[in-house]
Amino acid sequence: MSEISGHGEPNGSPAEAGGSHPGPRRVIGTPPPAEARTLLGTGLPDGPQPPPRELPAGPEDPRKAKLAERIVAACFILAMLAGIGFIAAYIGLPVHTVDAVLRSNLALGTALSVAFLGLGVGATIWVRHLMPDVELTEARKPMASTPEDRAAFAETFAEGADASQFVKRPLLRRTLIAATLPLAVAPVVLLRDMGPLPGTSLRHTVWKKGTRLMEFVTYQPLTPADFSSPGGMVTVIPEGYEYDDDELAKAATIIIKFRPEELEKPTVLNWTVDGIVAYSKICTHLGCPASLYEQTTHHILCPCHQSTFDAPRGAQVIFGPAARPLPQLPITTNAEGYLVAQSDFHEPVGPSFWERG
């Protein structure tokens, strides 16, 4: 395939190449004239001579090459030692505690890095300073086939089509297509049992009348007295669902205590207890827990995309990509004085979905 010629060859100029197919030219440097070769008496029989070398046998400067060889060997020895060090570190250094793991990681990683660096540097010096410089030129043919080849292929294709009767017999063709169509749909159908249909599950949470609000992490019920003064935000979850992630992903709630006069519409005051208001913690944008609360401004901030909700005013959106306020959970106190839900949320919590309406 390749015509290869040495550098300095002014090839590719149309005049010399004589079309797209220049004859093979394999010249590197200046080949000795034919007579000289005969005079040297190589003992070769008459007939076609082997082509001259395309790559020089050795580097131009043997002294420099010797130095380079030593450096490369040193790099490889370093890599070998590092490799041994890696194995030694694996055997010698235990893990199982944070400090030990960090020591082991440092030793193993350093050894591995040095081993690969040694190999890389050595190989690079080898290529650049030991292998002789070459620049070869290879001809590039047009990608397209010749018109003859194309025509021949077209003929072969047509012959095959005729022989198969595929074109001539439409009944076969159509029934074959009809036979494969249902099978093409089958894999999609097979995926149907990947999950249940949504139904109304996104519209409800497990909060219901009388469910106690349990503080997240400690799992203790709360009373209004636990909030002696207005302040921070507390995350609560419904009692009995402490470890149920599927339910918590919808039911997580935050409560914030305000001075009663701070609460304004559209906060539903009937759903608050003594200035304590409860909102869904699940951001109405994409469902991250809206975990950040700024006490001075009363802003609830979702850390994922920075939707910001105005806590004393119905958790309305005041900045960011969320389109709806955080739903408010109606709360009250039960006979024992614990904070409980009056009911479920009155609208779906969390991110929007097509059927939400």
Add this chain to the structure above:
Amino acid sequence: MSTTKALEGVGGFLDDRFRGAKGFRTFFRKIFPDHWTFLLGEIALYSFIILLLSGTFLTFWFQPSMTDVIYHGSYTHLDGVRMSEAYASTLHISFDVRGGLLMRQIHHWAADLFMAAIFAHMLRIFFTGAYRKPREVNWLIGIVLLTLGLLEGLFGYSLPDDLLSGAGLRITEGVMQSIPVVGTYLAFFLFGGAFPGNVIIPRLYILHVLLIPGLILALITAHLFIMFHQKHTQMPGKGRTEQNVVGAPMYPYFMAKTGAFFFFTFAALALAATFAQINPVWLYGPYTPVAMSAGSQPDFYMGMLEGALRVMVPWEWNVAGHTFSFNVFVPALLPLGAVFTGAALWPFIERWVTGDKRDHHINDRPRNAPTRTGIGVAVMTFYGVLWLEGANDVIADHFDIALYTTTRIAQVAMFVGPVIAYILTKRICLGLQRKDLHLLEHGVETGIIRQLPSGEFTEIARPLSEEERAKLVARTQLRGPAELEAVDENGIPAPATRGAIGKVRARLNTILTESVELTPTNGHGGNGHGGNGHGAGEPARAAVPAGGPQEISAGAGPAASPAVSGGGGAGAVGGAGAVGGAGAGTDGGVAGHSGSADPGSPGDPGPDGPVQ
């Protein structure tokens, strides 16, 4: 010789059975052109190999299970904590498997490097025009690979089931749910019910370790075979033509070089994994849908999507009992979708606009395709703004900017930035082209000032070396065939430019092919050279009032084209240098755009351009 003997043994055995001598000889002598940017794709390839190696190691211990366990392992800070088996086994790999943490970190860094290298490789291909015929299909495969890489990364960092990865999944689920009509069903099918369920990690695991890597591997193989079959492109230079490949042979040169490069890639990843901690999941804790920490960022390649979600305005419609969450599905699908779709279509758009149906094997220097380069930088700016916005909380924190201000800046910059970037880049390219033209005409300024007998001072210019000259004159003619020349000599519009679509095409062609032409001598005294010596960034209009740069290509007659590549053009321009000596001191000029059409036109000097 011992080499020959060895060949007779093993080689003979194989050749007796497979007849490979001829094919392998060709293979060994295959020529690989050299340029540092050709290494970017290799980084991606080697990162992928390292991902396969380190990833296989991790699968020996990782448990893709969401079953709850109570942790009692080596990491005592989480002792007694309820977590999924996936998270617990990730802790086990990190703290109880020797080399486990190293491999986890190599795997994660390699994923980041894989994506970064793909992005850089893709930009190189774009800016040098290496996607042009016959390589459009490989460009498309590359875009599919990039998309698969994004998915593979997203699924991969979701597997440990730590607090951050769970939040990423929650966002993924929210985005799916927002898709009109089918979204809720898609989410329920993928997650096996409501979020988070207990099947998502096993499902993502099999996609992450089998399906997607299999597809990536198959496509990489196709990508390489096509590259190999079509032969690599080369950068312009001496002796390089559209009909040849100049470089070093595969064996032993390219093999040794690329082997060394694999070692360097592995060394870099090992160094990063040793000294730069990544994704310390034990600090984040197991996933719970109830809690979230501030400053949560996805991996960098997801940053653009994250930023798009953050920058969006809260639009949502409720129509007839159904919700259109424009605030979610528009930013999730539109910006990245537009960039990828645009990239995929670009080779075909450019081909249609320019009518250029030729094969291209010599890459463009980015400056020599000013409009393409401008569009590329504009898209990068758009992407970059959204990418930065994806970390706006970190930026706000580090640079002490109000959080909302960063978003508002991004909301404006994502539209204004690309426009400015396009204009600036194009001007810079045109300026660099003028600089090249100046070099061709006058040579390299040496800084040596000589006084002539007449008392005049001149600066001695060194003529360009052959290599330098070859690089500068090897330019693809941007203009397509004559079918798109807006008007022929008799003032009749070309057939391809008639009708509404034809007019649009002609107009786009004018914009897309805007370029400073290398022209023969007679253009030199024309109106370009006098003024307009301001260099990059300055609108050319100051000196060229009549429509400015558009005129440069549209007005250039056929006589301007021979100077595009090869030695002939070099000679002609060299002649220009001799004639134009008087113009020394001006910093480039739009030489020759009046060209053959109006060789004798008097100079039209700009306000401050010196005229000799």
